[in-house]
Amino acid sequence: MNHPYAFSDALRRPLPDAMIAALRARFGERFSTAQAVRDHHGRDESxxxxxxxxxxxxAHSTEEVAEVVRLCAQDKVPLIPFGVGSSLEGHLLAVQGGVSIDLSQMNKVLAVNAEDLTVTVQAGVTRKQLNEELKSTGLFFPIDPGADASLGGMSATRASGTNAVRYGTMKENVLGLTVVTADGKVIRTATRAKKSSAGYDLTRLFIGSEGTLGVITEVTVKLYPVPEAVSAAVVNFPTMADAVDTVIQTIQLGVPVARSEFLCDQTIRAINAHSKTTLREAPTLFFEFHGTESSVKEQAELVQQLAREHGGQDFEWASRPEDRTRLWNARHNAYFACLQMRPGCRAISTDTCVPISRLADSISGARRILDTAKFPTMLLGHVGDGNFHAVLLIDPDDAQEAEEAERLNDEIVRLAQSMDGTCTGEHGVGLHKIGFLEEEAGADAIDLMRRIKRALDPDNILNPGKIFRLD
Amino acid sequence: MNHPYAFSDALRRPLPDAMIAALRARFGERFSTAQAVRDHHGRDESxxxxxxxxxxxxAHSTEEVAEVVRLCAQDKVPLIPFGVGSSLEGHLLAVQGGVSIDLSQMNKVLAVNAEDLTVTVQAGVTRKQLNEELKSTGLFFPIDPGADASLGGMSATRASGTNAVRYGTMKENVLGLTVVTADGKVIRTATRAKKSSAGYDLTRLFIGSEGTLGVITEVTVKLYPVPEAVSAAVVNFPTMADAVDTVIQTIQLGVPVARSEFLCDQTIRAINAHSKTTLREAPTLFFEFHGTESSVKEQAELVQQLAREHGGQDFEWASRPEDRTRLWNARHNAYFACLQMRPGCRAISTDTCVPISRLADSISGARRILDTAKFPTMLLGHVGDGNFHAVLLIDPDDAQEAEEAERLNDEIVRLAQSMDGTCTGEHGVGLHKIGFLEEEAGADAIDLMRRIKRALDPDNILNPGKIFRLD
Structure with a gap:
């Protein structure tokens, strides 16, 4: 049996000695061919x-990135942008060899325009670093994938997180990008105006392009005033369906919740073990409300009422900032907490997103599919958006487990797609979902994507082999 | 002197007789070469x-559009999609001849998915028609350009309007599109999932592409629950600066106003004449607040306080639906009201958008620039987004006036661009802003747009000559 995660690198292209010499001469200690460094850059959390x-x-600057791209372009050598390595679908694997360009040292906050509610950062700045640096401004940046990802990486995968239900995803929150194109030119995709009808939306074209159309080196995003009042709550339910129905009604009533996260009993168990919390091991919702004192109170009361109607119990409030921080840290670490439930395992995380009316069917269907699994599985996610993750903990060396996990993943994705949903709400396609995307988008739409790729990167040097097959 | 609006159609391509015969045979009375019909389809509000x-x-269906596109593709004949003809920058002029494909009879609401807060419509459905058909659902669609535009046209120009400050533009509110490509294929750009990281963002690529990359035939958009409480207010200010500063502070404090519109004294005069209102002829803000009873009250009090600090007076409330409707109808008709201040005139409308901190400078700069004009000028706009319009009423037959208007327009655009703003916040580029876009985006970004255009429409049949020069 072929291991389903054994990717071929038969298309590996040579890295000419002259290019190695040129890069070493130019970048000195910031250039490496050490095996450990290369290994670290050739994998992600997949x-x-x-x-x-x-x-x-x-790299330390946009101009340095452009230099590397021009060198790669000369010799048609692949180039893969690297942020913190937290992607989940094989985005970083060098399936055609080439140069990994690590942007983590491009970590300067370039311009806080507090009065415009915008900030411009280098692509290597992480979400936590940004919010730390914004602390004195009274503003914050809401997008929060589980990992402390870089803003460049988050742009490249069209990431979101727990706050998306209220604040949107990277798609809605990036105002403009600085991008190095495949021929080493530097473009800025937009001004800092809040809205624009000035030509093709290059910003949105690069967001979610996973490094295949250009290297994102700077990102301008929207900021939000820290709300006057914030309140978070944890509530348990007798069944998963009760929890999910509570969220569906919350959304359908237009309650502007900031966060509404579902965690299954197994996920709560993992969190308790990992984060030393004592949450009740039952289907659970985490909520957070943002607004003025009175609007937060109003939202909380309405949601509490909806929860009660669905058997919600043990409503616990976290109003002190430190309690909220503990709660959301626990949520953000849930993926890593799950991983620790099976030492030595790796996780496959599904990432389907469906119209909200189909969420209950989608998530209970996923639960049924996973009930047959021979390894631990958990469900959690951003249910207010119709997006959730099944986490499948497999032994990475066991081809049979991997095969089974892929089969279950397939079923979950197909179920979501049958509901007019998508195979990926926020993780992206990478290597792992190429087949799913083909079915979901259809051959003619994939053909458009290919034409765009060929037009912008004719030698296919930018993160080749990702999102779709080019040939 | 060449008239600045005299566009050459030297690049006009022939429409083969065989194609005329084929179209007539296929579409019968729905095919026309009558001069009046052609004239109507070769102009807009520019x-x-x-x-x-x-x-x-x-056309009556996506399949019919695809048939026309395939016929045009065969003979490399240009094709221009037409909605209601309300665009403002020359988008519809057949500068290379060809076929106008009128989508106004594709006006069916295809699927109201109330429980998902989405609706799918044919591209010819107008915003007013849609909201009329949604009345019984308790939901509404907020995007409202001045005209009763079609959703296809609004998608193609990345339109917005008065509600954008709270609800976003077409960019944020379109979930997916059905598009006929240049080779007559039909694609759907996305599922109905609220968020997705599934490959290149084809939806956003077509939004704002002004008919140059494909013909949008169906649109799926987000809907919102009609707010529990709505309240609108009108307030006058001693100076324009006072009004604008009130809005800037409102935005910077994060007050979630639904609408915040500025109208100069001249615009109010025009509105009073046109809509039989009796508003005081002074710099004025129209506000609207959406939310629960208490949150609307809270927002209104805060904004009232800010307005007072800037000398705001005559705060008038419109809480009854019919009063609000009268108010917003007056606002939406402002452009047409302005036009009537000079019988026989045509208007140039600027459309700059700047970061909110530069709004006061941008709008007072525009006022200074316009003070030299020999014809009537007005200022109005969506100031909560940093976007406003200067309306210049010129005699269309007077080349000197047109030259002067263009010179003033230039100055206003350049001022906005010097503030990291854009030449077009919501109207698009069309023919009129090709030069501005070149300067704003830069040659390398325009080059990417050209490559995308060539990749998706190699024979340049889709609304040729718009957005950028291809050669």
């Missing part, structure tokens, strides 16, 4: 084993 | 005189 790039360059 | 297409087809 279950795929590393396929290392041939070399790694640590 | 000051440009009509450049008529060679023929007009009224």
């Amino acid at each position: 279950p795929f084993p590393a396929i290392p790039p041939d070399a790694v360059v640590y | 000051p440009f005189p009509a450049i008529p297409p060679d023929a007009v087809v009224y």
Whole structure:
């Protein structure tokens, strides 16, 4: 049996000695071909084993990125942008070899325009770092994938997180990007105006393009005033369906919840073990409300009432900032908490998103599908958006488990797609969902994507092999 | 002196007789080459005189659109999608001849998914029609350009309007599109999932592409629950600066106003004349607040306080639905009201949008620039987004006035661009802003747009000559 995560690198292209020499001369200690460095840059949080790039360059500026791209373009050498390595679908594997360009040292906050509610950062700035640096401004940046990802990476995968139900995803929150194109030119995709009808939406074209159309080096995003009042709540339900129905009604009534997260009993167990919490091991919702004192109170009362009608109990409030921080840290660490439930495992995380009216069917269907699994599985997610994750903990060396996990993943995705939903709400396609995307988008839409790719990157040097098959 | 609105159609391509015969045979009375019909389809609300297409087809379905596109593709004949003809920058002029494909009879609401807060419509459905058909659902669609535009046209120009400050633009509110590509294929750009990371964002690529990349035939948009409480207010200010500063502070404090519109004294005069209102002829803000009873009250009190600090007076409330409707109808008709201040005139409308901190400078700068004008000018706009319009009423037959208007327009745009703003917040580029876009985006970004255009429409049949010069 072929291991389903054993990716071929038969298309690996050579890295010419002259290019290695040129990069080493130019970047000195910021250029590396050490095996450990290459391994680190050839994998992500997906279950795929590393396929290392041939070399790694640590860039410090947009101009340096452009230099590397121009060198790669000359010799048609692949180039893969790297942020913190937290992607989940094999985005970083160097399936055609080449150079990993690490942007983590491009971590400067370039311009806080507090009066405009915008900030411009280098692509390597992480979401936590940004919010730390914004603390004195009274503003915050809401997008929060589980990992402390970089804003460049979050742009490249069209990431979101727990706050998306209120604040939107990277798609809605990026105002403009600085991008190095495949021929080493530097473009800025938009002004800082809040809205624009000025030509093709290049910003949105690069958001979610997973490094295949250009290297994002700077990101301008929207900021929000820290709400006057914030309140969070945890509530347990007798069944998963009760929890999910509570969220569906919350959304349908237009309650502007900031966060509404579902966690199954197994996820809560993992969190308790990992984060030393004592949450009741039952289907659970985490809510957070943002607004003025009175609007937060109003939202909370309405949601509490809806929850009660669905058997919600043990409503616990976290109004003190430190309690809320503990709660949301626990939520953000849920993926890693799950991983620790099976030492040595790797996780496959599904990422379907469906119209809200189909959420209950989608999530209970996923539960039924997973009930047959021989390994631990958990459900959690951003249910207010119709998006949830099934986490499948498999032994990465066991091809049979991997095969089974892929089969279950397939079923969950197909169920979501049958409900006019998508195979990926926020993680992206990478290597792992190429087949799903083909079915979901259809051959003619994929053909448009291919034409765009060929038009912008004719030699296919930018993160080749990701999102779709080019040939 | 060449008249600045005299566009050449030297690039006009022939419409083969065989194609005329084929279209007539296929579409019967829904095919026309009558001069009046052609004239109507070769112009918009811009000051440009009509450049008529060679023929007009009224399509009834996506499949019919695809048939027309395939016929045009065969003979490399240009094709221009037409909604209601309310665009403002010469989008519809047939500068290379060809066929206008009128989608106004594709006006069916296809699927109201109330429980998902989405609706799918044919591209010819107008915003007013849609909200009329949604009345019984308790939901509404907020995007409201001045005209009763079609949702296809609004998608194609990335339109917005008075509600954008709270609900976003077409960019944020379209979930997915059905599009006929240049080779007559039909694609659906996305599922109905609220968020997705599934490949390139084709939805956003077509939004704002002004008919140059494909013909939008169906649109799925987000809906919102009609707020529990709505309240509107009108307030006058001693100076324009006072009004604008009130809005800036409202936004910077994060007050979730639904609408915040500025109208100068001249605009109010025009509205009073046109809509039989008796508003005081002074710099004025129209506000609207959406939410629960208590949150609306809270927002209104806060904004009232801010307005008072800036000398706001005569705070008038419109809480009854019929009063609000009268108020917003007056606002939406402001453009047409302005036009009537000078019989026989045509208007140039600027459309700059700047970061909110620069709004006061941008709008007072525009006022100074316009003070030299020899014809009537007005200022109004969606100031909560940093977007406003200067309306310049010129005699369309007077080349000197047109030249002067263009010079003033230039200055206003350049001022906005010097503030990291854009030449167009919501109207689009069309023919009129090709030069501005070039400067704003830069040659390398325009080059990417050109490559995308060539990749998706190699024979340049889709609304050729718009957004950028291709050669």
